[in-house]
Amino acid sequence: MEDEEGARAIRRPGAGGRAGRPFDHSRDAEILAITLDALAERDYEHVALDAIAVRAGRAKTTLYRRWPTKADLVLAAVHAAGGPPEAEDLPDRGSLRDDLLAVIDSPWLGGPERRLAVFAGLASAARTSPALGDAVRMRMTEPYVALYRALLQRAVDRGEVASELGGKVPLLAEVIPAMSSHRLGASREAVGRAFFVGVVDDVVLPALGLSRVRGE
Amino acid sequence: MEDEEGARAIRRPGAGGRAGRPFDHSRDAEILAITLDALAERDYEHVALDAIAVRAGRAKTTLYRRWPTKADLVLAAVHAAGGPPEAEDLPDRGSLRDDLLAVIDSPWLGGPERRLAVFAGLASAARTSPALGDAVRMRMTEPYVALYRALLQRAVDRGEVASELGGKVPLLAEVIPAMSSHRLGASREAVGRAFFVGVVDDVVLPALGLSRVRGE
Numbered sequence: 001m002e003d004e005e006g007a008r009a010i011r012r013p014g015a016g017g018r019a020g021r022p023f024d025h026s027r028d029a030e031i032l033a034i035t036l037d038a039l040a041e042r043d044y045e046h047v048a049l050d051a052i053a054v055r056a057g058r059a060k061t062t063l064y065r066r067w068p069t070k071a072d073l074v075l076a077a078v079h080a081a082g083g084p085p086e087a088e089d090l091p092d093r094g095s096l097r098d099d100l101l102a103v104i105d106s107p108w109l110g111g112p113e114r115r116l117a118v119f120a121g122l123a124s125a126a127r128t129s130p131a132l133g134d135a136v137r138m139r140m141t142e143p144y145v146a147l148y149r150a151l152l153q154r155a156v157d158r159g160e161v162a163s164e165l166g167g168k169v170p171l172l173a174e175v176i177p178a179m180s181s182h183r184l185g186a187s188r189e190a191v192g193r194a195f196f197v198g199v200v201d202d203v204v205l206p207a208l209g210l211s212r213v214r215g216e
Numbered sequence: 217m218e219d220e221e222g223a224r225a226i227r228r229p230g231a232g233g234r235a236g237r238p239f240d241h242s243r244d245a246e247i248l249a250i251t252l253d254a255l256a257e258r259d260y261e262h263v264a265l266d267a268i269a270v271r272a273g274r275a276k277t278t279l280y281r282r283w284p285t286k287a288d289l290v291l292a293a294v295h296a297a298g299g300p301p302e303a304e305d306l307p308d309r310g311s312l313r314d315d316l317l318a319v320i321d322s323p324w325l326g327g328p329e330r331r332l333a334v335f336a337g338l339a340s341a342a343r344t345s346p347a348l349g350d351a352v353r354m355r356m357t358e359p360y361v362a363l364y365r366a367l368l369q370r371a372v373d374r375g376e377v378a379s380e381l382g383g384k385v386p387l388l389a390e391v392i393p394a395m396s397s398h399r400l401g402a403s404r405e406a407v408g409r410a411f412f413v414g415v416v417d418d419v420v421l422p423a424l425g426l427s428r429v430r431g432e
Contacts, residue, residue, distance in 0.1 A: 127343040137402070168418045168419075171395075171414055171415070171418055171419065172418070172419065174395060174398055174399070175391070175395070175419060177398065178394040178395045178397070178398030178399075179387075179390060179391070179394045181394070181397075181398060181401075182390055182393065182394030182397060182398070183390070183394075185353075185397075186353070198387055199387070202384045202387055202388070202423065203384075203387065203388065203391060203419065203423045206422060206423045206424075206425065207418065207419045207422045207423045208422075209422065
């Protein structure tokens with residue numbers, strides 16, 4: 001809130017977006033990565049544009065000129081981070097468990113531990129700003145669920161999962177994202193890689209009649 | 217926001233909480249139920265104290281005297297609504313499926329459809345106010361997960377679920393609450409009783425080696 005008011009004060013008539021030297025766009029990616037780092041460390045309301053400017057070695061006014069509000073900066077960071085891998089780009093490992101663990105261990109958002117920390121920060125951002133909520137949902141959450149849907153469907157298509165269970169795919173594709181956001185809602189610290197592996201092994205696979213139930 | 221500022225304006229020095237006639241507490245329950253009705257219909261930010269006063273047939277200033285802010289009113293409504301049933305109060309139906317459906321069909325918060333609508337409204341309230349978030353978590357979410365945990369453990373204890381799967385109980389107790397809040401995050405309309413039954417039949421029971429997998 002203070003940041004946004006500060007930004008408005010700086011954007012006084014006559015100054016506009018074109019005042020001063022042209023913004024050096026070559027360092028956008030670095031600043032946006034620093035923004036995600038900040039969100040991995042603390043909730044959106046405690047992330048300060050000033051601190052990001054310091055970490056990036058830029059003047060605060062320079063940052064405000066490019067991203068007038070904290071919401072603008074985080075929105076740009078979400079777009080720059082991109083979504084999860086596409087199912088087509090993930091090799092078929094012949095096993096649903098291996099396919100799901102490959103998503104968990106993918107480098108998206110810096111791998112499983114940092115990704116969860118970023119998710120927690122983005123969730124706090126989404127709560128504060130509906131525009132950020134929409135962006136997170138469209139760029140991250142929905143493609144993430146779609147990826148699990150594609151991998152589950154692949155397991156049905158190759159005959160690993162019984163075809164009569166194909167109807168469960170849309171619901172089961174939500175289990176991993178739902179369980180992780182539920183845990184993150186309780187505590188940032190409670191979710192690590194082992195939690196995901198537990199959801200895969202103890203919920204998703206046995207729900208599809210694969211492994212682990214009855215000690216198989 | 218406007219409501220809270222309005223409330224502050226009314227609480228000017230000298231007026232205090234004791235001005236005017238004593239508040240008629242006999243109608244608290246009705247006003248708090250109307251508050252939950254309002255949250256079942258729209259998100260917290262769109263619930264207006266004025267509209268609740270009109271529905272309750274009370275003067276707005278009377279309401280503000282008892283609950284100075286919208287957050288105070290909703291907090292009181294959360295406390296008045298209470299938590300889900302206690303496991304000890306639910307008869308052992310001898311079947312995990314029947315025990316879980318009994319929770320879904322319990323009259324808590326007005327039964328499954330209204331309960332979901334209230335949850336959606338409370339989730340929006342929790343996003344706005346950390347104090348409300350804590351209250352919802354402590355009074356509702358945590359007892360709700362604890363109830364599922366108790367019922368799952370009961371199924372292990374009576375031998376319906378294999379004892380070696382007992383370690384999965386804490387994780388599986390989160391599945392129904394996690395899946396419903398994930399769906400509610402996408403859309404208020406997308407969750408009905410059938411969704412819960414699907415989560416029970418397609419996720420929770422087969423994850424415990426019970427039914428439905430492979431068309432049992």
